[in-house]
Amino acid sequence: MQRRVLIVVFPGFQLLDMAGPADVFATAGLLAPEHPYAVEVVAPGGGAVPAGNGVTVTAAALGETTGPVDTLLVAGGPALPARLADRELVAGVARLAAGARRVASVCNGAFLLAEAGLLDCRRATTHWLSAGELQSRYAGVEVDAEPLYIEDGHVWTSAGVLSGVDLALALVARDHGHALAGDVARGLVVYLHRPGGQSQFSTPMRAMTPRSEPLRELQTYIDANPGADLSVPALAVRVGMSARHFSRVFTEQTGLSPGRYVERSRADTARRLLELTGLPLEAVARESGLGSPETLYRVFRRHWRVSPGDHRRRFQSKER
Structure with missing residues (x-):
């Protein structure tokens, strides 16, 4: 059975918000011809639609699009806030969503879903830079800026740009x-299907870059040596500070306490080991610096909302 996917765009949309998901669906159909997807691009008025980077795509007219829809996906882009007053765009999304099996958005495309009333009383995400505005503008939406994507009933929302691929x-x-x-994922040479509960940020991205060069070097050391003694006293010695002064300065310059940074770095290491190796959980816990399978389990549930075993079963590379 062919699944019809409609991707809604508008002048100034983010090209990757459309192209990334479109290539995922097209590649799935090539690899499994028995499971084809039919991808269509629609926009108010149809015709030539310029993306924010100057590339132009051809779209069918949103207002004239009819028939059953499997997946309705809304792209985002820097120009979207100015488009929320376009009643043809908003009404068209609401109309097609009413007959779609599921609805999704990429990046700040969540604003368009919210404007169409599709996120009322739902949990949703968007690009972390836009999360505060989404929450203040649409009080009925429960905004969570942390995950890569969120599924709430038949409505899916995702974070910035390339998370549309995820x-x-x-x-x-x-x-x-x-x-x-x-x-x-392997065919497109992209990250092997990150779970939605994973943060939008890797450990280095989640922390600000310190002004101090010794602290920048310390971050590199922590990420490269998860099994080392990374206690506050030990780290303070490495940068020649007292433990109390080090904790204050590290938190001030990175936005994370030393303990939180270390835990997140070790969790990232454990995730990579689960995906890329066949090490037993005891060895993953040891190599990542988490110590025991029990600690590994607790940390994994806290950061990715899945167990280490379930994550490995779903995302371990066949090419390790």
Whole structure:
């Protein structure tokens, strides 16, 4: 059965918000011809639609699009806030969503879903830079800026730009299993289907870059040596500070306490080991500096809302 995917764009949309998911669905159809997707691009008025980077795509007219829809996906882009007053765009999304099996957004495309009333009383995410505005503008939406994507009923929302690829891979996995989603990811040479509960930020991204060069070097040391003694006293010695002064300065310059930074760095290491190696959980816990399988389990649930074993079963590379 062919699944019809409509991607809604507008003048000034983010090209990757459209192209990333479109290539995921197209690649899934190539790898599994028995599970085809038909991707269509629609926009108010149709015709030539310029993306924010100057590339122009051809779209069908949103107002004239009819028929059953499997997946309605709304792109985002810097120009979107100015488009929220376009009643044709908002009404068109609301109309198509009413007949779609599921609805999704990429980046600040969540604003368009919210404007159409599709996120009322739902949990949703968007690009972390826009999360505060989404919450203040639409009080009925429960905004969570942390995850890469969120599923709430039949409505999916995702974070910034390339997280649209993660979202599309998750939709393919939901439709046809994680094996096909993994094959698509490898075919596109992208990260092997990150779970939605994973933060939008890797450990270095989640922390600000310190002004102090010794602290920048210390961050590199922590990320490269998860099994070392990374206690506050030991780290303070490495940068020649008292433990109390070090904790204050590190937190001030990175936005994370030393303990939180270390835990997140070790959690990232554990995630990579689970995906790329066949090490038993005891060894993963030891190599990542988390110590025991019990601690590994607690940290994994806290950061990614899944167990280490479940994460490995779903996302371990076949090419390790």
